[in-house]
Amino acid sequence: MTEAWRPEDDEERRGASGPVRVRVPAKVNLHLGVGPLRRDGYHELNTVYHAISIYDELTARRGDTLTLTMEGEGTGELALDDSNLVIRAAHALAGYAGVMPHARLHLRKQIPLAGGLAGGSADAAAALVACDALWGTGLSRDELAGIAADLGSDVPFLIHGGTALGTGRGEAVSPVLARPTSWHWVVAIADGGLSTPEAYRELDRLRDTGAAGPPLGSTDALLGALRQRDPRVLAPTLGNDLQDAALAMRPTLAATLKAGEAAGALAGIVSGSGPTCVFLTADAADAERVAAELEAAGVCRQARTTHGPVHGARIT
Numbered sequence: 001m002t003e004a005w006r007p008e009d010d011e012e013r014r015g016a017s018g019p020v021r022v023r024v025p026a027k028v029n030l031h032l033g034v035g036p037l038r039r040d041g042y043h044e045l046n047t048v049y050h051a052i053s054i055y056d057e058l059t060a061r062r063g064d065t066l067t068l069t070m071e072g073e074g075t076g077e078l079a080l081d082d083s084n085l086v087i088r089a090a091h092a093l094a095g096y097a098g099v100m101p102h103a104r105l106h107l108r109k110q111i112p113l114a115g116g117l118a119g120g121s122a123d124a125a126a127a128l129v130a131c132d133a134l135w136g137t138g139l140s141r142d143e144l145a146g147i148a149a150d151l152g153s154d155v156p157f158l159i160h161g162g163t164a165l166g167t168g169r170g171e172a173v174s175p176v177l178a179r180p181t182s183w184h185w186v187v188a189i190a191d192g193g194l195s196t197p198e199a200y201r202e203l204d205r206l207r208d209t210g211a212a213g214p215p216l217g218s219t220d221a222l223l224g225a226l227r228q229r230d231p232r233v234l235a236p237t238l239g240n241d242l243q244d245a246a247l248a249m250r251p252t253l254a255a256t257l258k259a260g261e262a263a264g265a266l267a268g269i270v271s272g273s274g275p276t277c278v279f280l281t282a283d284a285a286d287a288e289r290v291a292a293e294l295e296a297a298g299v300c301r302q303a304r305t306t307h308g309p310v311h312g313a314r315i316t
């Protein structure tokens with residue numbers, strides 16, 4: 001049976017005339033195993049990505065040039081020129097597809113800058129999905145993920161979302177198939193960011209002096225725990241090799257981690273290269289309590305309750 005033609009089918013092929021709005025989540029690494037420094041300046045990773053319900057939103061409209069405006073987290077701090085990952089993503093897609101990179105892009109940010117939640121990578125993923133629809137270039141998710149890999153190690157994951165294994169420098173992503181479960185997280189957002197390259201350099205330094213903890217190794221325990229759908233089983237398997245580096249660069253994070261666990265979180269880890277800390281809780285009610293206590297203790301700028309896994313960059 002052939003499916004009936006819909007007017008929006010032609011619209012998709014030609015591109016959208018109206019605005020395209022894309023929502024994209026933040027990510028945490030449930031397991032961030034950092035291997036040796038490679039010759040290309042990146043570290044070999046063995047990670048489990050997890051998309052959580054803090055979102056940025058990118059709106060793309062037709063325009064005669066390529067422009068970017070923004071509101072929300074980081075406004076006034078984030079450069080909106082050609083160095084911005086959103087602009088770089090639009091140029092990369094236009095170059096690949098052989099179209100003019102013309103669009104008016106507007107970003108509404110909730111994901112903090114340099115927070116270890118891959119906010120910049122999320123925005124690049126959103127730009128690829130939004131411009132693909134606006135321009136009618138019609139690439140597959142896998143083609144978009146291929147362009148994404150050149151923009152940053154986390155960008156392919158943010159096209160896909162969910163929970164996924166990341167290898168290589170993080171850009172080789174394969175989904176973790178698990179029965180549907182919602183995990184409840186509290187995200188403690190810090191004042192100011194941390195630089196990802198500096199966190200990796202700090203880890204290399206700590207490893208040279210023997211001051212870093214032993215490397216995490218395999219993701220087997222975490223993947224097994226994810227299948228069991230019990231947060232108490234998952235809690236002890238969470239881990240991040242960059243945590244020692246983030247704590248060395250921002251020693252106050254130790255108090256944040258301690259406060260979350262004292263408030264009843266099952267486990268707390270630094271997210272990615274920090275300084276955001278993320279806490280696993282037993283359920284949504286516990287997450288509310290932990291978030292309130294973290295804010296009352298004054299150990300973070302803001303504590304947010306979230307859940308995961310959620311979808312990657314998607315048109316709303």
Ligand code: C5P
Nearest residue numbers: 041042043045152153169170196197200
């Ligand atoms: O890939 P992305 O541009 O997000 O990486 C930012 C920086 O983080 C890199 O320039 C590198 O210093 C560091 N990094 C790394 N190993 C990885 C990913 C990132 O050393 N696997």
